Amino acid sequence: MTIATSRNLSGEDLSFYRDNGYLTLPELLPPAKYDALREHFEHKLAGLPGGMRPEDMDVPHFTDPALFEWLMDPGVLDLVEQLVGPDIAVFSAHFFCKPAGDGKSVPWHDDAYYWRETIIPSTGAVTVWLALDEVDEGNGCMKVIPGSHVPGARRYRPTRGTDSVFDEELDPEGVDESRAVPIRLRHNECSIHSATLVHGSEANLSDRRRAGFTMRYISTAVRFNHEEVGDRHQIFLARGRDRAGNVYADPTVPHPELVANRGAGQNYVGKRRPGGARPGSG
Template identity: 60%
Template sequence: MSTHTTRGLSPAQVETYRTDGYVVGDGLFQPDTFVALKDHFERKLAALPEGERPEDMDVPHFTDPELFRWLLDPDVLDVVEGVVGPDIALFTSHFFCKPAGDGKSVPWHTDGYFWRDMIEPAGQAMTIWLAIDPSTLENGCMKVIPGSHTSGDGDYRQVSDDNSVFDEELDQNQVDAGRAVPVQLRPNQYSIHSGALVHSSEVNRSALRRCGFTMRYISTRTRFNHDGIGHKHQIFLARGKDHAGNTYADPDRAHPELVESRGPGQNFVGAQR
């Protein structure tokens, strides 16, 4: 397990993020805080209803307010502030767990494509990808194409692969997979990436589980469109003040109605399957 080292991003890390669209950091949480998060996740995983895939643990904070202990942790928000500024909203979160042996793949995409009806510009949202387990080439770590966040939107096509979590992917003619870089992480290491960065991950055929906790944030200068999506969603004020006239939900209570509104076939924020 990596140890806690610094608060926030260094100027060099911010510059790398601006240039490459992603950067890796070490020790996001204090060690005891990370262990508490991992234990919390293990309990949630053990309680999954029969037949529900562990890759589908999206928006868990809507029904589990205890997760705001980590989502609004000052160490996390210090990292976010280095990218989006001092006024921050929590956009969404997701435990993405690929079980050993049959963990699903994620095709080449940008997150912003799936958020285009929710926030504008969608590519300015950022994700912290925290490793709960070791994330390696063997068990299907994320792969990124450095600098692709500056290329603009591409064309998407349908995916029929049952091993994929999405049914859309970037057209392969627009993906220079030969430039892909694996983002391999130890537990409590993290990467951050732009909503416009092209990335993917492969199936997990290994004997090792791969779980990450994605925490996604936007500047409060970004307008959230409550009416532009087919289900209810809410953002939460994380730090600073609002600048866009957004409405924020209460992090001190559960919001099961938001999950219920999504209905079948809407497993991920902004993504229809």
């Protein structure tokens, strides 16, 4: 696993990302800004409605415009620009929190499969996974299959077991788990991965919480399918100009109607899954 030394990615860093589909980076945010994000997250976590799982804190930016302070952080966008180009949209976000003792697993998957009705091409997104807790194998860190981001035919099946956040998973016959690499992160470290990278994570049965903030971005040359999903998902122009005729929402105001239109047990592309959040990186 290669760890970049700064937000200014070297040629070696970019080559590693192209070859493997992921990269890790230390100290993504200035310390004070990172501490403010953790405080903001803890406040939101403490206020979860009764019966809502911590893993289900999806698209929090729809109802909490304050989160764009971090989603549109200039340093974060500088990093993303090196991967998608100068014209950037915020695609989505998720506070992914596995509580101690019964944190749910995330089966092997690639994100593009779940986004195929939302962005075209669905392969055109990158995820920045920022650690809000220290994460390792003990508390269910993400694992990746290096080089698996190369597009190809993949078979999905209904998820088996009851501890998963998804209702679909990659057929295990198509995943070589012997090649899996754990993404161990300390506070304010992050991983970056392609939408087509195969990844997943185990349940958190430890006495430590595992929380992260996923920030997802696309080039504005990627087309957002506003006609089909615009009533339950929106994207936001973060930098540069539009290049695909996309419709962008206002990041300064809340959009509770998007969450309401998704409905209970639905992800933002309208695909039902019983009792859980929409698919996303684990």
